[in-house]
Amino acid sequence: MSLLKIQNLHKTFGGNSAGKQADSSKKAINNISLSIEKGEILTILGESGSGKTTLLHLIAALHEPDAGSLTLDGERITPPSEKLIAGHPDIKLVRQDYGLFPNMTIRENIAYELRYYEEKYRNKRIDKLLKISGLQKVQSHLPRQVSGGEQQRAVIVKAIAEQPKLLLLDEPFSHLDALNKRRLKNEILHIIKDDGVTCIFVTHDVADAYGMADRLVIMQKGKVLQIGTPEEVYQNPINQYVAEITGELALSTELRVLSSELQLQLRTQNSEFKTFFLRPEQLRISETSEIKALVESIKFLGAYYEVILKIDNLSLKMYSFDKLTVGDVVGIEIFE
Template sequence: MSLLKIQNLSKSFEDKKAISHITFTLEKGEILAILGESGSGKTTLLHLIGALHEPDSGTLLLEDKRISPPSEKLIAGHPDIKLVRQDYGLFPNISLRENIAYELRYYEENYRNKRVDKLLKLSGLEKVQSHLPREVSGGEQQRAVIAKAIAEQPKLLLLDEPFSHLDAVNKRRLKIEILRLIKAEEVSCIFVTHDVSDAYGMADRLAVMRKGKILQLATPQQIYQAPINQYVAEITGEVNVIAQDLQQKIGLPNTTGTFLRPEQIAVAATSTIRAKVMGIKFLGNYYEVLLKTEGYELKMFSFEPLPINEEIGIAIRPKV
């Protein structure tokens, strides 16, 4: 049985369609990333799932039970669904431990203390548990927020841009720590992001949204290797969009399609496909090389710098 089922969900604000006929399911223990630009409707979708917005049409089921909309409740929301917003939402004048314990204030004291101890350990916050939110890093604040959200063991955790305030180092660390925390607690998770790198290595599946619609939903690897259109190809990574006449001129195999990832292009000295090196950028552990062939520009990745203006042979690798 799927944990969450969404069927034909739609929502408008002042005659502007925010969400349009969205349908998908989420399995127990699954992590789903929703990728899209600002204004694509991804945050509105989270709020609909969390019973914080009223849908215009469609059905939302959690374990085959209808998720009641705000109009049918005194307080909006769902007890088994927790939403973590972009602003951290911690009480500023109490410690991290007290923030987490607040969610369990109606529980027996012994259970509350044991549960908070477990969450602090899982989230790596034991050493800073007595600190105020302003006294810890952004990554530690975010971990505390998530520990607070799952304190009552919800069935579904919703994260709105969980990495948007963090630098690259803290983002990498937090991804690992959140993944460990979610898996340890066996909670399902949907998070939204505008940066596809947040999804890689963390999400089981990826949904690409644009203008209120899901364009493609599959594993991150499947979408990266076989994007359904140019928008999906470009938002999920660097890509060369190959014109039809160029495909014929350089003899691209049918398996490559019209989208060619830079890592599919390789230097091949004996190849009949010739290209001129027009520019090169150092990007840390690899170089981005701008090539020109048959009047078209292509990007490729290389672990070695290539001389500018030199003509080289290139070969096209099939998708892995």
């Protein structure tokens, strides 16, 4: 049995309830169905306004669904209209702001979540959380005395202190610079996996998902477009939006606009498609290839070069570990 099951979920904001016309309402969530297994990390990826944060709030029982059902461990998630206080005791939502008490130490912040538990268990649990999060050395510091990454780790261990069945993370890396983001991703993954937490997190940046997500959900305008492992979605996007949001494209076009040589190579890979998506890493330099391209521009990106090639009227993006020269004519091959 899935831990969380969502069936035919709908949510609309605005409209007649706000004194507006029906066509002014916004369909934030449109007939979404999905599930998550115990111990899984599920990432919801979409641009701003795609409905991903609204979906989190519906799962956390903070918003009232218009239609559909949500169950956790086989039991219905009670909506806010049927409770005195919105929310669910076994679901913890971590928002983009830190949510730490400013005048409590890191240890005291975690202890607050366990204040109703017996002291021996409370201290044992806190010690474990501090260890797996690497916060032992700053446990006596106030939040303002530690780094942003340490604050975010403290927020997450505070959220999982009571061992919730489901942890929801809303853009957990959005406020961090690239260096701290890379570090924090590994640290959060370690915390979540070490404590056996089931997690859903939303982001607009696919780089946040790679290396963390077991499965990837792509959302647009309140709908789920595609679900699969990050590798499956990256390699087999169902449309232009999914292809672009999951990574760089070398080219996206219809087969008919390509030269006969390119068509021949691509047809051997997939004889059925009409539109295809080509990633930069699928292009390789080949001295023996009959497909010739002009090196139009080169950009150094650290570990590799980004090369823009010109073939007939098409521009293609390729990655190269070797520095090419603008103006060169090179042969290229396309790999699956």
